[in-house]
Amino acid sequence: MKIVVLDDYQRVARKYGTFDTLPDTRVEVLHEHVAGQELIDALAGAEVVVAMRERTAFPAELFERLPALRLLVTTGMSNAAIDLTAAAAHGVTVSGTVMYGATKSSNAAELAWALILACRRHVVAEDRALRDGRWQTTMGADLAGSTLGVLGLGRLGTQVARIGQAFDMRVIAWSEHLTAERAAEAGATLVSRDELFAAADVLTIHLKLSERTTGLIGAAELAAMKPSAVLINTSRGPIVDEAALVAALTAGTIAGAGLDVYDVEPLPLGNPLRGAPHTVLLPHLGYVTENSYRGMYEQAVEDITAWRAGEPVRVLTP
Incomplete structure (x- = not known):
C-alpha cells in the first residue's frame, strides 16, 4: 500500500507519527508544496494520502484523477479545501484528527x-x-x-x-x-x-x-x-x-x-x-506547535490503522 504524506514543511511527520511501523506499506513524505500535474504524479497509485490542514486543495477534479485513492486523512476535524461530496462520490473515506487546544488554551x-x-x-x-x-x-x-x-x-x-x-x-x-x-x-x-x-x-x-x-x-x-x-x-x-x-x-x-x-x-x-x-x-503558524503536530500525526496513523481494519474513525461527511 502506498501512503503519501503531503506538505511536511517542518520535516517532522516521521518523528511524530509512526508511519514507518505500518505493515505492508510504502510511505512517501513530501517536504515541499506541490500542485497541478506534479501533485497528480506524486499521488499516482496512492491508496492513502495525509494532508496537512488546508495546504493542498482536494476539489472534485482531483479525485477524478486519483482512482486508487481510498482514504484521505486531514489534520484537524474540518477542512474547507476538501470537497467532501466529491470524496464520497468517488468512494474515498475522509478522516480527521482532533486539533490540540480543543479543550485548553489554543x-x-x-x-x-x-x-x-x-x-x-x-x-x-x-x-x-x-x-x-x-x-x-x-x-x-x-x-x-x-x-x-x-x-x-x-x-x-x-x-x-x-x-x-x-x-x-x-x-x-x-x-x-x-x-x-x-x-x-x-x-x-x-x-x-x-x-x-x-x-x-x-x-x-x-x-x-x-x-x-x-x-x-x-x-x-x-x-x-x-x-x-x-x-x-x-x-x-x-x-x-x-x-x-x-x-x-x-x-x-x-x-x-x-x-x-x-x-x-x-x-x-x-x-x-x-x-x-x-x-x-507569519507563514500560517497558528497550529504549528510540537504538541499540535504530535497529536495530529499520531492520530493520522490511528486513522489509517482503523480504516485498514474496516472500522474507520473520525470520519468527515458532507
Missing part, C-alpha cells in the same frame, strides 16, 4: 496575541532597527484602556477575548448570530457591526471561512477603522479583501496589520503584502 489564540503585541509595540521594526545600529525608533501603544474588537466569538474568539480582559482592555464583539448574553459570558459587550470597526483599537478575526464570510472585510470596513487601529487575522486570508488591505496600509488608513493567513499559501514571492508597510507577516 495555540491559534496564543499566536493572535503574539501578533497583537508585535504590532502594538513595533517588535519587528525595533528588532530590525537595533540590528542596524539604531535605538528606540518607534512609539508603542498601550493595551490597557484600549478597545479589543473580536470579530467572531466562538471558541478561539472567546479565548482571545478573555486574554484581552487580563490586559485591562475593553472587549467588544460582533458576529451575525451573536447574542448579548453569549458575549457577556466571554467578558465582551455585543456591539453593532459598524461600531465594532469604528471603536476597535485592535480588531482580531476569528471566523470560519464560508461564502458568507469571504470578503467580509473590504475597503469600506477598513476605511471605517481608526487610523491608529491594527487588524489581526489568524483565521483565513479570504475573509479580508487583500487588495483593499494593501491599499489601506499604504495610504495609512489603518496603523498596521498582523497576518498569519493569506489568499494563496505559501504566500507568493511577488504578493504586494510582502512590501506593504507596518505589517507583521
